Amino acid sequence: MNTRRRLASISLFTVDAASGGFIAPFTHAKAGQKWNFELPRVKSINVSGHKFGLVYAGVGWIIWRDESQLPKYLIFELHYLGGTEESYGLNFSRPGAQIIAQYYNLLHLGFTGYRAIMENALSNARLLSKALESTGWYRCVSDIHRPKGVHDFKGGEIAPTKDGETSADYNAGLPVVAFTLSDDFKKKYPHVKQVSVSNLLRAKEYIVPNYPLPPDEDKTEILRVVVRESMSMDLLDRLITDICAVTETIMNSDQADLQAWQPFTSPEKTHGSQGLPHHQRHKAKRPMAEGVHRAVC
Secondary structure (H helix, E strand, O other): OHHHHHHHOOOOEEEEOOOHHHOOOOOOOOOOOOOOOOOOOEEEEEEEOOOOOOOOOOOEEEEEOOHHHOOHHHEEEEEEOOEEEEEEOOOOOOOOHHHHHHHHHHHHHHHHHHHHHHHHHHHHHHHHHHHHHHOOOEEEOOOOOOEOOOOOOOOOOOOOOOOOOOHHHEOOOOOEEEEEEOHHHHHHOOOOOOHHHHHHHHHOOOOOOEEEOOOOOOOOEEEEEEOOOOOOHHHHHHHHHHHHHHHHHHHOOOHHHHOOOOOOOOHHHHHOOOOOOHHHHHHOOOOHHHOOOOOOO
16 A cells, blocks of 8 residues: 555656566466556556567667657657658667567567466476475575465465466466575574575586575575576476585584685775765775775776
8 A cells, every 4th residue: 555655656657577577468477466558657668588588688678658758868860861760779789689589589489478488487486486495494585386365484384286277376476486594494503604505506507696685674685596488397306406405515514614605704895995985985984095905807
């Protein structure tokens, strides 16, 4: 309700559908709520084709409700041979291969093809989520694997997978799995830092970042896996096996061994500037003149 009141005070706004723009329209779960031009105050929607649009990096696009919402300063006029051509873009002198690839995918896959791919990605993400929570070592912060309307984590309670189920049977969301060490694990192994899992998985050629949630929730650190269309069942099985193996390694390691995988305070962080802007430099605990500097080429 508070969100609706805040939106009501905004005349027009843009929907940043960078990832969800290729998930919500095609999956059975949709977005869980209205987000598109059905809302009268939505003036534009932007999407990143190189994320779930299945195109290599470098393409993103935006759709306006109508021509009146298109900023005039984005329109480029070309006067040539007595006529005028109008076009608009956010970048110039860029290759068009990604645009062609996006156009091809839209025509080749169509609505049915994109729905099948996105539903499969969500199904794999649910499988990964359930596998992680079934170990008892992890709790998923994301809730796309929980039945629709159920958002709270209950240890030991995992929704069974049923034949013929779709994303509509679960909470709407992206095929992204955000998870953290469970409270029981932290009590049993208080010396373990979650970043050790990320570092050991990197040694196995996975990039599973570990970082804190936004302000007000920043005491919680999460590990994050984005499930793309290329995540086959074989790769998913390998990932789950490796996460379990890494976790068991950490559990069987003493505190001295864990120091090799857990971060330490670097000289730069100890002696560096606090990153204040120039006009507030007098507030710095350790000003730039006393910091350690490293040149980067």
